[in-house]
Amino acid sequence: MESFSATTKRSAEVAAAVAEHPERYRVLTGERPTGPLHLGHYFGTIRERVRLQQAGVETFVVLADYQVITDRESMANVRENVYSAVLDYLAAGIDPQSTTIFTHSAVPALNQLMLPFLSLVTEAELHRNPTVKAELAASGRALSGLLLTYPVHQAADILFCKGNLVPVGKDNLPHVEMTRVIARRFSERYGDVFPVPDALITATPEVPGLDGRKMSKSYGNAIALSMTPDETVAVIRGTRTDQERRIGFDPEHRPGVSALLSTAALCLGVDPAELADEIGDAGSSALKAVTATAVNDFLAPLRARRQAFAADGDVVRTVLRRGNEIANAVAEGTLAQVREAMGTSY
Structure with a gap:
């Protein structure tokens, strides 16, 4: 070997x-x-x-x-x-x-x-x-x-x-x-x-699930490609984060926050730590809003094509x-x- x-x-x-x-x-x-x-x-x-x-x-x-x-x-x-x-x-x-x-x-x-x-x-x-x-x-x-x-x-x-x-x-x-x-x-x-x-x-890239573990169907922590925009917003809003107001990228100690940052950063094509700095003290609600928008914008063309294929x-x-x-x-x-x-x- x-x-x-x-x-x-x-x-x-x-x-x-x-x-x-x-x-x-x-x-x-x-x-x-x-x-x-x-x-x-x-x-x-x-x-x-x-x-x-x-x-x-x-x-x-x-x-x-x-x-x-x-x-x-x-x-x-x-x-x-x-x-x-x-x-x-x-x-x-x-x-x-x-x-x-x-x-x-x-x-x-x-x-x-x-x-x-x-x-x-x-x-x-x-x-x-x-x-x-x-x-x-x-x-x-x-x-x-x-x-x-x-x-x-x-x-x-x-x-x-x-x-x-x-x-x-x-x-x-x-x-x-x-x-x-x-x-x-x-x-x-x-x-x-x-x-x-x-x-x-x-x-x-390693794509973490919304709970910080590996994204997996069996863990129930995934954003499915077939989700609607509203379903995507709902599942992201339901993600557990933490009590710290300041957003920081720390996968070991802040898995929920870091998972959202990683997901948004992949869709936006930016560095997750830099994205954390941009959000700063706006808190987890702002982070979730940024992530939901990033994912929905990224998947919008794919979802439109999927809907067209599904119609046949x-x-x-x-x-x-x-x-x-x-x-x-x-x-x-x-x-x-x-x-x-x-x-x-x-």
């Missing part, structure tokens, strides 16, 4: 190569549709997908509906969440004519790769995986077979389309490393079928139908190569 410094250096080299020859790369990215997408998703991943798409990189986006039950007991609202995410993608600038948007459950050949891939990793490696540890700690439930094998499922996501580039934050590097291990081991055992993908470490009742189904057809064709082709390599083509 590479050191973080080596991975960072490699990522910088890959970024330069992508800029020069975007046509040589295929990206796989996505998320679990466990709730509405929020500002953290926009700044953390969606904006980067749009950038890569516009640069000419072929992109696949998976809505990992099967992985909803990785750490949950039900698939409640999964269809609604999938449809909502597609509207958010379209509104943010993801073009379904050049980016393939698809769902896990609609691509059986992708999921069939799990069987040979599981034979290439050990139980100990899965237990050591930081992604598994983090998800287990967050779920508060017993370790399920699906959660244990979560990194292998992610490897199948990336490799089914022969993705060779994975944009990630530094916290998600372990699942790319697991994919690299699986690709190499498959090659050693059966022959060359899969590329060894590179991580593209994205310099995405067939647009989401059309996008998913096309994406699922493309993903299935790609997955079937890859699975045929896997069967041939493993000697199970009859």
Whole structure:
């Protein structure tokens, strides 16, 4: 396993190569549709997908509906969440004519790769995986077979389309490393079928939730992209701050105030400490007003486009139908190569 410094250096080299020859790369990215997408998703991943798409990189986006039950007991609202995410993608600038948007459950050949891939990793490696540890700690439930094998499922996501580039934050590097291990081991055992993908470490800002923790659907501290302006104002007004009149940026000791400052600063493109100085002694009510205005102004164009797409009742189904057809064709082709390599083509 590479050191973080080596991975960072490699990522910088890959970024330069992508800029020069975007046509040589295929990206796989996505998320679990466990709730509405929020500002953290926009700044953390969606904006980067749009950038890569516009640069000419072929992109696949998976809505990992099967992985909803990785750490949950039900698939409640999964269809609604999938449809909502597609509207958010379209509104943010993801073009379904050049980016393939698809769902896990609609691509059986992708999921069939799990069987040979599981034979290439050990139980100990899965237990050591930081992604598994983090998800287990967050779920508060017993370790399920699906959660244990979560990194292998992610490897199948990336490799089914022969993705060779994975944009990630530094916290998600372990699942790319697991994919690299699986690709190499498959090659050693059966022959060359899969590329060894590179991580593209994205310099995405940390978007705190309204309570100072990481913005998360499960924490209930997020500003959803699909909120109305009034809903946004209401959720920001309800944020807990503190009794100090003077506004200051101190994430450790003043998490609520600092979270609002960070959110407003991201939307305004300014430094949060400088914004705090501007608000000064005006207090938390002024801070909340500044934050609500900043967020609503920033999201206004996206919301207008989203509303226009939502008015067309067939647009989401059309996008998913096309994406699922493309993903299935790609997955079937890859699975045929896997069967041939493993000697199970009859």
